[in-house]
Amino acid sequence: MIERIRNSFTESIQTKIAAADVLPEKIAKAGQLMVNCLLNGGKILTCGNGGSAADAQHFSSEMINRFERERPALPAIALTTDTSTLTSISNDYGFSEIFSKQVKALGHPGDILFAFSTSGNSSNVIEAMRAALAKDMLIISCTGKDGGEMAGLIGANDVEIRVPSNSTARIQEVHLVVIHSLCDLIDSTLFGDNQ
Ligand SMILES: O=C(CO)[C@@H](O)[C@H](O)[C@H](O)[C@H](O)COP(=O)(O)O
Numbered sequence: 206m207i208e209r210i211r212n213s214f215t216e217s218i219q220t221k222i223a224a225a226d227v228l229p230e231k232i233a234k235a236g237q238l239m240v241n242c243l244l245n246g247g248k249i250l251t252c253g254n255g256g257s258a259a260d261a262q263h264f265s266s267e268m269i270n271r272f273e274r275e276r277p278a279l280p281a282i283a284l285t286t287d288t289s290t291l292t293s294i295s296n297d298y299g300f301s302e303i304f305s306k307q308v309k310a311l312g313h314p315g316d317i318l319f320a321f322s323t324s325g326n327s328s329n330v331i332e333a334m335r336a337a338l339a340k341d342m343l344i345i346s347c348t349g350k351d352g353g354e355m356a357g358l359i360g361a362n363d364v365e366i367r368v369p370s371n372s373t374a375r376i377q378e379v380h381l382v383v384i385h386s387l388c389d390l391i392d393s394t395l396f397g398d399n400q
């Protein structure tokens with residue numbers, strides 16, 4: 206038991222070290238896109254399944270409420286939380302449309318879709334990306350493994366932040382660091398260096 210626990214910590218640390226080598230430029234570009242979006246009056250829509258749904262909500266709550274300092278509320282919407290909307294879309298159309306219908310309803314040109322999927326192959330997240338493209342929104346994706354089908358939907362102005370790992374759990378653990386890095390970039394760029 207103790208050895209298994211130690212292995213989880215070691216693997217998580219090693220994945221984060223590998224990610225620190227390859228992801229900073231992608232995260233910096235994503236942070237700049239988010240800052241530009243917010244300065245232009247846009248908002249950020251987030252989505253994902255399971256642990257990635259929690260990640261989507263984690264990010265939007267830090268935008269709407271706060272991260273590490275007092276500052277104005279920032280506009281973000283997690284598309285994972287309205288059970289009436291989620292169940293009715295699933296029931297009437299199908300699970301793969303639960304996010305895309307919300308993107309069609311709420312998304313505007315210049316808004317950002319922040320999409321989480323460790324495999325890059327969740328159909329509802331893929332459909333959300335397609336809906337965002339049709340709305341002239343930008344896409345920032347947090348993925349892992351080989352990027353899946355989502356990787357093929359990323360355009361020149363979008364950003365894919367792909368964690369170099371094949372483990373869903375380890376990928377999710379790095380996604381949380383990415384979320385907090387983005388919050389820090391947004392706050393420091395918009396409201397000054399707090400360090
Ligand atoms: O949190 C975990 C595993 O750590 C799971 O709940 C996981 O999020 C679910 O299996 C998701 O459905 C996986 O979807 P995805 O990351 O491949 O898009």
Ligand SMILES: [Zn+2]
Pocket residue numbers: 256374377
């Ligand atoms: Zn998990």
